[in-house]
Amino acid sequence: MAGNSAMQLVNERGWRRGLGSMLKSELSRWWKTRMWWVQCLIWVGILGFILSAILFSSPDVPPSGEVGVVYIGLSGFFPAVGVVIIMQGVVVGEKKSGTAAWVLSKPITRPAFILSKVIANGLGVLATMVIVPAVLAYTLTAIRTGDPWNLPRFLAALSVIFLGHFFFLSLSLMLGTLFSSRGAVISITLGLLLMQQTLIGWLPFLGNMLPWKLVIPIGQQVDAVAPCLFLGTHNYSPTLIAVIALESLLFVGIGLWRFSREEF
């Protein structure tokens, strides 16, 4: 290159080329815009409001553990809807607007493009939809009940909640590489999210493949993974964690494969 002797050239090779630049750009989409505080506000508002109603609507102080189980169910379900809404246009939007073609005209590999979306959005979801509302929930419950949740067990439950969200994040991303319409992406992911319980009712084996039982018990018994981890009981299937993690990785893998064949 002419006239750039003062510059140090990027010397990354292989699939990682451009990952740093893309990741920085994707993280700035979350943290240098109003996106992070809007998401925090939404999920702190929704989850905080419901939790406050549970904690403060009755003169009797509810048991801290029961409140925790309810909170885990709520934070495992509602923010997943937010994940689906946020992720619907992450790949499709860039394909349609032309920004993907522009970015890929720079020395940025296609895996770097996709992985930056996975990492940055994963971190954004973890922080704004899992951690921040959880801090509020922990504090409110401790104040009201005087019986703070067991922190390591609560953190283990939060990890499982995040895994459930990551399942929908990776599914949306994969569908974004397969389809060119936001409608297709959101209708499939939202349909699956909302229909999980019904599907498991029809075909019980799906209970071992869908993330529903990570956070919400199917029957009266508390047998979902996150509530069990939170309560310190062992009435859950640990393989579900591995299955959902593997499915999520498979979705990312399919997304990477499909995107590498995309024409812009």
Place this chain on the structure above:
Amino acid sequence: MNISTPYVIETQGLSKTYKKVQALRSLDLKVQQNSIFGFLGPNGAGKTTTIKLMLGLIRPTGGSATVFGMDCIRQSVEIRARIGYLPQEPHFYEYMTARETLRFVASCFFKGPKKAIEARIDEMLEMVDLTGKADRPIKTFSGGERQRLGIAQAEVNYSDLLILDEPAASLDPLGRRDVLEVMSKLRKYTTVFYSTHILDDVQRVSDTVVILDKGQLEAQGPIEALLVGSEGVVYIVHLKGEVEVARKQVLAQPWVSGIIDGQHNGESAWQVSVSDAQAAEAGLLKLLVNGPVVVTEFSRKQYELEDVFMQVIEGDQNGRK
């Protein structure tokens, strides 16, 4: 054409078919280093398809393309590390400012030093006259401002090859002039490959031109060679007096290949085609002046690129249907 000059771009039989539509048919292209290469053609001619193939954004269905001697499919990232590209309709991340956009693009090429990168960004903003708007979000930019930012981001990496897809399409005349000036200035550092519909611009700055139509290369060569036109050298002569006598004298010259007659303000208007430009330059006017006519106008016919373009695209020798 200097054969020893290395080619920056070379394509051989490059083809692209979308389903049943053949967007590009066996394109053979050679682009010399440090040239300003105008890529012309009507809508749907295959210009953007060719550019996308060179950038690795799409895959060819036949043939091959190399840029800097590297294969466009297997070494796409290495090629893109030396290219600057302005898309036809530039779309950037709306949440970024102009400065952040240039910072993002620069980070794809350079890892430091920060001071030098920032200086380069400032230089580019100044070049495209966006310094005053550098810290405004792109979503507030007009079409022309986006286009200028597009040019800045394409050149921020000191590219060895600048590919511009319709760079002046949405600019006003002053903006167009500025873009052409920038392109001319960059010639000593880089090769400029650009597609456009604005033939006037091509004629002003390009040194080599390719005309593409329906995915097929129709004409390629130095601009001077194309401007000579397919009719060869033609002189325009307006005259009055004993025109028939003069005609016989002119047609008797071995270097005159024909005369097309016409009328202009009551005078005879000839288009004299010649096969030997030097002999015609030395003898034609002298012959007429010494003859029984009064010559009121004498000039060598100048072709415009538009004439050549129309001839090529419409296949009509007179440049009009």
